[in-house]
Each structure stands twice: as C-alpha cells, then as structure tokens.
Amino acid sequence: MALDLATVADLFARSFSLWWAILPGIALGLAVGVLPGFSPQNTLIILLPLTLAMDVEAALAFMIALYCANHLSGGIPAILVNIPGSGGAAATCIDGYQMTRNGQAQQALVLSFVASVVGGLITSVAVLAILPWLSQLGLVLRSVEMVVIILFGLTLIAVLAAKDMLKGLIGGMFGLMLGAIGTDQVYSTPRATFGFLELYDGLPLVPVLIGLFAVSECLVMLEQSFAPGAKPSKAQRPQWADTLDGLRMSVTYWWQIVWTGFLGLVIGVIPGAGAYIASFVAYQQSRLFSKTPERYGTGFPPGVIAPESANNGVTSGTLVPTMTIGIPGGSTAAVMMIVLQYQGIVVGPRLFQDSPNIAYGVFVMMTVTYLLMIPLILPLARYASKVVTVPVHVIVPLILGLTVVGAFADREYMFDMGLALAFGILGYVAVKSGYHVTSILIGVLLGPIFERYLLRSLRIGQGDIMVLFSSPVANALWVLLVASVVVPLWRERRLALRASRKEPA
Amino acid sequence: MSERRGPTPIGQELIIPGLALGFTGYYFWTVQELAWEAKANGIVIGSILAGLVALLLLRTALRVARGQASLRVTLGGDPRTDRLRVGLLAIMLAFLLALPALGTTLALGLMLFAAMWLLGARHWPTLLGVSVATPLLVWATLMVGLGTRFPSGPAEAALGLLFGLGGD
Numbered sequence: 001m002a003l004d005l006a007t008v009a010d011l012f013a014r015s016f017s018l019w020w021a022i023l024p025g026i027a028l029g030l031a032v033g034v035l036p037g038f039s040p041q042n043t044l045i046i047l048l049p050l051t052l053a054m055d056v057e058a059a060l061a062f063m064i065a066l067y068c069a070n071h072l073s074g075g076i077p078a079i080l081v082n083i084p085g086s087g088g089a090a091a092t093c094i095d096g097y098q099m100t101r102n103g104q105a106q107q108a109l110v111l112s113f114v115a116s117v118v119g120g121l122i123t124s125v126a127v128l129a130i131l132p133w134l135s136q137l138g139l140v141l142r143s144v145e146m147v148v149i150i151l152f153g154l155t156l157i158a159v160l161a162a163k164d165m166l167k168g169l170i171g172g173m174f175g176l177m178l179g180a181i182g183t184d185q186v187y188s189t190p191r192a193t194f195g196f197l198e199l200y201d202g203l204p205l206v207p208v209l210i211g212l213f214a215v216s217e218c219l220v221m222l223e224q225s226f227a228p229g230a231k232p233s234k235a236q237r238p239q240w241a242d243t244l245d246g247l248r249m250s251v252t253y254w255w256q257i258v259w260t261g262f263l264g265l266v267i268g269v270i271p272g273a274g275a276y277i278a279s280f281v282a283y284q285q286s287r288l289f290s291k292t293p294e295r296y297g298t299g300f301p302p303g304v305i306a307p308e309s310a311n312n313g314v315t316s317g318t319l320v321p322t323m324t325i326g327i328p329g330g331s332t333a334a335v336m337m338i339v340l341q342y343q344g345i346v347v348g349p350r351l352f353q354d355s356p357n358i359a360y361g362v363f364v365m366m367t368v369t370y371l372l373m374i375p376l377i378l379p380l381a382r383y384a385s386k387v388v389t390v391p392v393h394v395i396v397p398l399i400l401g402l403t404v405v406g407a408f409a410d411r412e413y414m415f416d417m418g419l420a421l422a423f424g425i426l427g428y429v430a431v432k433s434g435y436h437v438t439s440i441l442i443g444v445l446l447g448p449i450f451e452r453y454l455l456r457s458l459r460i461g462q463g464d465i466m467v468l469f470s471s472p473v474a475n476a477l478w479v480l481l482v483a484s485v486v487v488p489l490w491r492e493r494r495l496a497l498r499a500s501r502k503e504p505a
Numbered sequence: 506m507s508e509r510r511g512p513t514p515i516g517q518e519l520i521i522p523g524l525a526l527g528f529t530g531y532y533f534w535t536v537q538e539l540a541w542e543a544k545a546n547g548i549v550i551g552s553i554l555a556g557l558v559a560l561l562l563l564r565t566a567l568r569v570a571r572g573q574a575s576l577r578v579t580l581g582g583d584p585r586t587d588r589l590r591v592g593l594l595a596i597m598l599a600f601l602l603a604l605p606a607l608g609t610t611l612a613l614g615l616m617l618f619a620a621m622w623l624l625g626a627r628h629w630p631t632l633l634g635v636s637v638a639t640p641l642l643v644w645a646t647l648m649v650g651l652g653t654r655f656p657s658g659p660a661e662a663a664l665g666l667l668f669g670l671g672g673d
Contacts, residue, residue: 053651166561167518173554174525177532180550184536184543191543192532222593222624223586394635397620400597401613405643409653417601425594426524432580433517451546458545465549 015368018061025062029069044335049409056343065369075112088275088311091283095303102299109381110246111304119261119309121370124316128363143456148477153327171439179447198415205338206410211423212437214403219428256305264310268317275314282310516578522558608658613640
C-alpha cells in the first residue's frame with residue numbers, strides 16, 4: 001500500500017471512527033498520569049486482558065491515546081506539587097513548580113498542555129511524512145543485518161537508559177538468554193524449561209512484563225512512599241484569566257515548542273533514550289540557546305515548554321524503531337509490541353508490506369489523538385489542580401491484585417500468575433542492584449526473534465559464524481555498535497583524567 | 506571535618522550476574538545432546554554474557570582490592586519496609602494458593618483487604634469499598650464480559666444465581 005493522499009484520508013477516517021476507543025484512552029491516560037507509580041506501561045499492563053480481547057486497531061488506538069495523554073498529564077503533579085507523574089516530567093519540576101510558587105500554576109499548566117499537544121501533534125505528522133522512506137528499510141535489512149541491529153538496539157539501551165553500561169548489557173543478554181527458553185525452532189526439543197510444560201512455547205511475555213514492571217515497581221514504591229517527607233497536594237483556586245494568560249505565553253514562545261518537540265522526536269527514535277533523557281536534553285539545550293539563561297530555574301516559561309514538548313515529541317519517535325525494525329524504543333512500545341504479537345502481527349521491516357494499515361495507522365491514530373486533545377487543554381488546565389493523589393496503601397494492593405490477575409488472562413494458566421510473582425522478585429532485585437529491567441524485558445522479547453535471524457544467517461553461511469560480517473550494511477552497524485560502547489567509556493575516562501589533573505595536590 | 510565512611514557494599518550487584526550465569530549453565534546442560542541448530546543461539550548469547558560477567562567480576566575485584574567497595578549484600582531497604590514487602594509477598598502467595606478453592610472474586614477481595622490492612626489502611630469505607638468493588642469489577646468485565654476462565658468458587662456461583670447467569 002503506497003502512502004498517497006487517498007490512503008492517508010482513509011486512515012484518518014478509520015482513526016476518527018475509533019473515537020470510542022481513543023476518548024476513554026485519553027481520559028484514563030490523563031487520570032493515571034498524575035499518579036506517581038502509575039506509568040503508562042503499568043496502566044497498559046493492568047488493562048492487558050481488555051486490550052488482548054479487543055480488535056487490533058481499536059486496541060492500538062486505545063493504547064496510543066492512553067500513552068500520549070499519560071505523557072501530557074505527567075506534568076500536572078510536577079508543576080503543582082513538585083512530584084513528577086512520570087520520568088519524562090522530571091525536568092518540568094524545575095521551572096513548573098517555581099511558577100506555582102510564584103502564583104502562576106494555571107499559566108504553567110496551560111504552557112505544559114499546549115507544549116505537549118502541539119509538540120506531539122507536529123512530530124507525529126512529521127513521522128507520517130517520512131514513513132514511506134523508512135518503510136523501504138525492509139528491502140535492505142536481511143537476517144544478517146537484523147542480528148546486528150538487535151544487538152545494537154540492546155547496546156544502545158544499555159548505554160543510554162541504564163546508569164551502568166556493563167550492567168545494562170548483562171541485563172539485556174540475560175533477557176536474550178531467558179528468551180531462548182522453550183522448544184527449539186527446528187526440532188522442537190525442549191530447552192531450559194525446568195520440567196514445566198507451560199514453558200514449552202517459550203517464556204510467556206505478559207507475566208514477564210507484569211512481574212518485571214508492575215510487581216517490582218510496587219515493591220519499590222513501598223520504600224519510596226513510607227519514607228518521611230511526602231508532600232500532600234495543595235488545592236488551587238482556578239481562574240480563567242490565568243488560563244488565558246498561559247495561552248498568551250504559549251503563543252509568545254511558539255518556536256520553543258516546535259524545535260524542542262523535534263528534538264524529542266530525534267531522541268525518541270534512538271532505542272532506550274526515552275522521555276526522561278529527551279526532556280532533560282531539551283531543557284538543557286533550551287537554556288544553552290537562551291538569551292536569558294539565568295532566568296531558568298526561577299519559573300521561566302520556556303523551562304516548562306522545552307521538557308514538555310520534547311516529552312511528547314518522544315511518543316512518536318519511540319514507535320519509529322518499533323514499527324520499522326522491530327526494536328521497541330521504550331517500555332511502553334514493548335507493551336504495544338507484545339499486544340501486536342499476541343494478535344499475530346509481527347512488527348519489523350516486513351510490517352509495511354504485510355500490515356500497512358497498522359504500520360501507518362499507528363501514527364495517524366497518534367495525530368488524531370492529539371487533535372482530539374486540543375479542546376481539552378483549557379478546561380483541563382482550569383480543573384487539573386483539583387486532582388487528589390491516591391494513597392500508596394490503596395494503589396499498591398490494587399496494582400498487585402489487578403496485574404497478577406491479568407497474568408492469568410493471556411493463556412489462562414495459573415502457572416503464569418506464579419511466574420509474574422517470581423519475575424516481580426527478580427525485577428525488584430534488578431532495580432535495587434542497579435540493573436535496568438527494560439533491557440531485561442526487551443532481551444526476553446527479542447530472544448526468539450534473535451534466534452530466528454541468527455539461525456537463518458548461520459544456515460546461509462553453512463554454519464560459519466563469519467557470515468555475520470559478510471555484508472557492508474552489517475559491518476557498518478558492527479562499527480557503530482563498537483563505537484557506541486567505546487566512545488562513552490573513552491569520554492568518561494578523559495573527563496575523569498581532566499578532573500584529577502584539576503584537583504589540587 | 507568530613508564524616509568517615511566505610512567501603513560501598515556492592516555484593517548485591519553480583520546477584521543478577523550469578524542468576525544469569527547459573528541459568529546459562531543450566532541451559533547448556535539441557536542442550537548438550539541436541540543438534541547444533543538448537544544450541545547455536547544459546548552458545549552465542551551465553552558466550553557474550555559470560556564475557557560481560559567476567560568483566561564485571563574483574564571490575565568488582567579491583568574495587569574491593571583498592572578498598573573502595575566491600576562484598577557486603579544490601580538492597581537498601583529499611584527493616585520496617587522490608588517487613589512490609591515480605592508480608593505483601595506472603596499475602597500474594599497465599600492468594601495464589603487459595604485461588605483454586607475460593608475462586609477469583611473472593612480470593613481477590615480477601616487479598617486486597619489483607620494487603621491494604623498490612624500497609625496501614627484503617628478507613629473502613631475505603632477498605633470495604635476497594636475490596637468489594639474491585640473483585641466485582643473483575644468478575645463483571647473479565648469473567649462475564651470477556652469470558653476468561655478464571656477459577657470459580659462460591660462467590661461466582663452466588664453472583665451467577667443472583668444475576669441469572671447460572672448457565673446450563
């Protein structure tokens with residue numbers, strides 16, 4: 001299917017017809033985005049039984065709407081109570097909370113919402129425009145290149161997302177190893193199944209996902225929330241005049257919204273980079289190019305716009321590697337990939353040939369979601385401050401109960417609920433000892449795909465491992481992979497040396 | 506005067522690599538008699554993993570030798586929160602064990618009540634509201650609406666009779 005004007009119009013009509021899935025997704029995304037601990041992936045995990053039972057296009061529309069709205073509303077608690085609702089809103093606290101302390105909470109909320117919606121909208125349209133070129137990747141990438149791409153993706157996640165590269169790589173490889181559980185693809189002989197028949201089809205992704213993210217996060221949340229110093233939310237008195245003033249500020253700084261949104265898009269395309277990195281990079285770049293950098297941190301409007309626009313620019317960027325090469329750009333994209341796989345849709349280079357309505361439709365749905373969010377900006381800014389946070393002693397049992405029940409719904413095995421709990425403990429240990437759970441999950445997710453491409457490559461090369469170095473594209477990717485590991489190490493060492501030279505004797 | 510601190514405990518950083526290496530060893534043991542196609546993937550990934558763990562061990566040994574770190578294991582939690590965490594896991598385990606006998610609705614309700622009580626909830630309307638409304642929602646949406654075959658018990662039977670969903 002070529003992406004001509006008629007096709008785009010058809011996709012838009014189909015997406016608008018899914019309003020019944022998009023609007024609840026937006027409402028839910030906005031509601032849970034303000035709750036620290038209720039990340040978009042956790043919400044999607046809780047709702048997996050529902051999305052797995054839905055028609056694939058409706059499920060995608062719902063998930064995308066929830067994802068985008070969640071990125072928008074994460075800024076609300078960041079601005080009002082200095083607690084980011086999601087990682088991507090962490091940088092918003094710096095100037096957003098200062099604006100609240102300066103009596104400009106309404107203005108900060110409008111700035112945040114306008115930047116989020118406009119940043120997300122323009123970047124999803126931009127991705128739609130370049131997708132026809134990206135879809136050609138399927139013709140260039142063969143099994144040899146895919147093996148290197150999977151390793152490269154895992155390496156980037158380790159380098160960018162994990163605090164410690166070595167631990168990130170170990171997590172990713174451990175995930176790939178776990179992904180090899182189950183019968184082999186040629187002779188169907190069981191491998192590393194611990195004698196469980198339930199593992200013959202491989203490690204089920206839904207319980208692994210639930211365990212690594214939801215269960216482990218609940219265990220971590222206990223610690224963070226029982227610590228002293230938690231701040232209650234403050235009630236704000238909403239005024240339309242302040243809301244309109246925020247709108248005026250947004251128009252004044254329109255260029256900030258545009259360029260930081262595109263910065264978020266570019267960062268989002270890199271697997272593992274995600275909203276957290278994008279929002280901080282955007283904040284730092286915005287400050288760097290500002291004529292008044294000293295005003296940042298004092299409640300300066302561009303300090304709210306930059307991270308929020310980049311945070312939503314990431315939403316479309318993260319889905320680019322997922323759809324084009326089958327490497328999820330982040331944990332929410334990984335959840336979406338699992339739902340698509342469950343529905344029999346294999347994401348990756350062939351998606352544009354096999355299911356073009358999904359490949360292009362995802363970004364059209366995202367555009368439609370942002371369009372439907374526009375009318376919500378002003379009323380939301382006026383009433384968002386009334387949102388009350390749910391106490392931890394209610395959230396944690398609810399997340400645990402609903403997600404572990406959700407682990408059953410996929411295959412209807414009691415075994416899967418126990419598996420979710422076991423992976424929850426593994427995830428908790430990983431988080432507390434500095435290992436990145438996303439890299440483990442993406443390893444598990446890509447394990448069977450990696451094996452398929454590796455076996456195909458080895459068969460082409462008649463068992464010779466050197467076949468992995470036989471193509472110019474693959475070799476270029478190997479060089480990039482090595483550079484992505486070596487360059488940060490070299491730079492870190494150089495900085496450490498420089499710092500030690502500067503230290504007085 | 507700066508506060509004198511001991512070496513950083515890093516023993517916990519070896520738990521995941523230990524599990525990873527243990528699993529890789531078990532994987533190799535299960536595939537030792539299989540054809541090369543069944544082994545190739547594990548050998549490639551397992552070798553890279555072993556190399557990475559060796560690097561981590563080397564780094565750990567260097568840090569310990571320099572006196573910058575110790576092999577003490579800690580996950581950083583305070584004793585009170587750790588007790589709550591273990592209690593919560595015990596409740597989840599009890600929930601899984603009781604599920605076939607009690608059915609999903611009743612077991613989930615009891616699990617939610619016990620977990621909220623453990624975490625300090627004492628507001629009765631919240632305790633009862635959440636632990637009654639949530640299982641009913643799960644029953645209505647997942648069991649009745651989507652037809653997922655969750656374990657059934659007395660609560661499901663009573664609800665079925667009440668709403669005329671007894672079936673055949």
